[in-house]
Amino acid sequence: MQLFEEKNVMSTFSHGSPETLKFLRKRRSHPSVTMSEPGPNEDELTDMLTIAARVPDHGKLTPWRFIVYRPEQARVIGDRLAEICERRNGPLDDEQRQKESTRFMRAPVVVGVVSTAAAHPKIPVWEQQLSAGAVCMNLVTAASAAGFVSQWLTEWYSFDQEAASFLGVAGSEKFSGFIHIGTPSQPPVERPRPDLSDLVREWRNTD
Template sequence: MTDATLPSPVASPELQARLATRRSAPAQALGDPGPSAAELETILTLGARTPDHGKLFPWRFVVLGRDSRAGIAAQLEPLADRQPDPRKARAVLAKLTAPPVTVLVVSTPDEGHKVPVWEQELSAGAVCMNLEHAANAFGHAASWITDWYSYDADAVALFGVGAGERIAGFIHMGAAAEPLLERPRPDLAGKVERRP
């Protein structure tokens, strides 16, 4: 079926319920099982179905296995000592090493294109959210995080992020070790302006 022959959207109570109860899991509390290889392939495919002005696909995925994450985390430990709170900076490395599956989303904007870089970066953010929803659709908990190692130049290099690229997020997936807690949500009265 091509996009031109896709049926019009229909109401989905299941999707509404999912969006109404969506919560992120603590990355450091994610354990086995994570998505299978086949599930992950579908999760990546679904994640890539995201708004993208200009059809530029201004992002890329890096699937980080446990071994690669453990090696990078070991290299990040000395860099943590340069952070304002070294103890906390080392502690958050557990978010990187604990989950069974992690997808790094790298924003790769084309600064010479007519589509503004900001819109290209928004597309990378939309990919991150799509990946979370796709993981949840397979029954996995997920967490979209960045942390200090997404912004430290030496740390970013350890993940293979090149010049002109930025880390949009680490999407960690697995089984939640504890019930997901609700958090405060915005009062829409202060966030919505209605114009006739």
């Protein structure tokens, strides 16, 4: 009887969910510069982060964490990024300064996904980093499924030690990305997608 019930469950799963597949076929990023209020409330954001954390994680290491950036912090962040950028690259013109100072003002909520990958006797660092990337993708998908739009960005400050430290990483941690979440102010524009015929090959034993 147990085997019969399990087969029925598997049969149900094998049919899948047409609506979910339709959603995944159409999901796309939305430029943060075109986002507006409202962003997710606390319950919605908690749900998104809970979903984001449901990823493959070899060894159950949880090699990632989240940092949430609120709108009221955006000006302070932007001023510091502009100052660091100017020290790195020389004087900024008005357009460049505006770009740097408003990076965290474009979306109602920004979530930094931090990779905490570290040497482990059994789990390669690369696998841990892939898990953090999966968190970013899950969060992007969860935001879209919740009726918001999102964009996964890194930008120069992810890789600049001083800027990344200011934004919250410590030690050997790295930003896997910043997920900007908000409401669309315009329809997204579809972009060309890869041709699978260029990407998929069947393995053949050539020995």
